[in-house]
Amino acid sequence: MGIRKVDIKLCIGCNVCVDVCPLDVIRLDPVSNKAYIKYLRDCQSCFLCEVECPEDAIEVVAVHERRMVTAW
């Protein structure tokens, strides 16, 4: 499931999650100044956003966001 949610009640719009995401999944909404999940399918469940969020506003679950092609 990858990144499940950004809790907008907790989000302070600090942009850390946007900066650390290697896959450009998260963006900051210019109107509300809160982070939101823009490109969910590209999430790789790396947890960088979850561990670096200063407000514990992000939850990630390590399940593939899409069906994976595997070696077998």
Added chain:
Amino acid sequence: MDYETHEVRDIDVLVIGGGIAATFAAIKAKEAGARRVVQVDKGTVGKTGNSCFAAGVVHVCFPEDDLDDRLLRLTRAQGFLAQQDLIRDHLQESYPILEDMRRYGVRFVMNSDGTYRRMAGRGAYPIVMFYSTQLMDALRQKAQAIGVEQVNRLYVTGLLTRNGEAVGAVGFHQHTGDFYVFKARATVLATGSTYYKGIHPGHKDCTADGFGMAYRIGATLCGGEQNDQPANAMPARVDVGPGMNKWMGEGGVFLNTKGERFMERYSPKLKERSGLPQIIAFFCIEARMGRAPIYMDARHLGPENMERLYQMLPLPQREFESIGVVKDGKFQKQVEFCPTGPTTRPGVVVDRNYASRIARLFAAGEACSPSAVVTGLAAAATSGARAGISAARCAGQSNGIFEDSGLVAELRDQAYKPLAKSGGFEPDHVLLELQETVIPYDILLLRESSRMERALKRVETIRDQDLPMLGAYDLHYLRLCHEIRNLVLTAELQLKAAIQRKETRNILREDYPYTDNVNWLKWIMVRKEGDKQKWWTEDIPIETYPVAPKREVELAYLWRVPRDLGIVSIQDGRVQWEFEK
């Protein structure tokens, strides 16, 4: 497109990439006297590629280690295709680089007397451990502190050349869309390798961008078919990893579907701590015999093991917790494992200064051919350091910065082209086709001519029919379009090289089970010449190297083991599976 164009001029050393090789190149270029060093990354420096997810382990040759023995082992791991002079440089420089990292603020696991604590990992020599993402955070900050300019979220689409020399790069910013032209006296490519966005959390931005960039300007590439790590092994159905080195080092075991600890049979001495060519080959043999899925069992690990895992692998352990595999500080379930996508890489051919065969272009880390740089953090760091110093020297000896002659306008048009095709193919659609072609284990990990030929045909179809149709909804998708172009090229070069190498060296090949040290101590090279692809081989100067195999043709070790176990026999020069008889 009305995006602005920005020129960044007067750069001494331009470094492309944000991992450990790139950051070391930038730091060392600056320390070597380069005035303006610019580091560009498509993500954020230090939070990108392999390095920031490296599994807490670094392989360093300590002064008290036997350097000759380590050289022998690394050379053997590469099937004797190594550039042994570069491997020796790497081993000699790995300890000073470790000390550099400590000076830069990287924290390692230390003994109470201030020495490095070395622990068992995969391989014969103990490893040094560090604290996960802290390593790249410290290096990024060090680079910033000494004046390296870092540009994040900038996707480099191509290298600039003039009179056959590399003179910088161009790309677009993924948030603003603006176009950037970097004019540089020397350029270092440190863009990593690829796993085709397969199972490998934290690596889906490794998309072979450097191979594509270097190839398009005529650089010589090599090694698409063979390296010291044919693939990695990862949890198969969940997004967890990497960490096999540590899980196995702490005592995890692999079980096949019958519950047998099969690595005991194949590799009685090192078992799960064998090298990756062995682990991957024996995984594939088990799968071929219908004994997959394969599971990692770590339920027996005690509190001390788990404490170390939490220290060194906080992200993967957190990932395991999020799906209930680890609970109350203990592994509760077995975890299915399988090989990642193939990781041999058609990297940039470099010399001892990490200079490519294009003037002013250098490469470091996994952007280099596998014969030059072994897999892993330490070699990425030592190669980055050398490339940075060489690039600074090159910049110091050069005067001018090129003036544009229309090339930039052409590259700009190409960069934005998919945006104009809003009804085109989604890059994800093309990625899926490519993954289905190259990731199945019986294509590039358990090889055979007709299967590879079929895969190559499919890749060529994707190249000729799908790529021209790519369309991007926005700048995020524009990046994906460029990434998939580089991935398709990499798959093509990988398959063509693999078909040419008619032997089994580090990777199983059913129709050529012998290791041919008479005819195949060669590198397979490729270069773009105009619209054509030029392939040739170069002899490895094995007589000038300290380590050489016997010049004979013999059944490959990876086939000898299953033959001795009665799993296969060799008939008419081909592998015959006993269970199929």
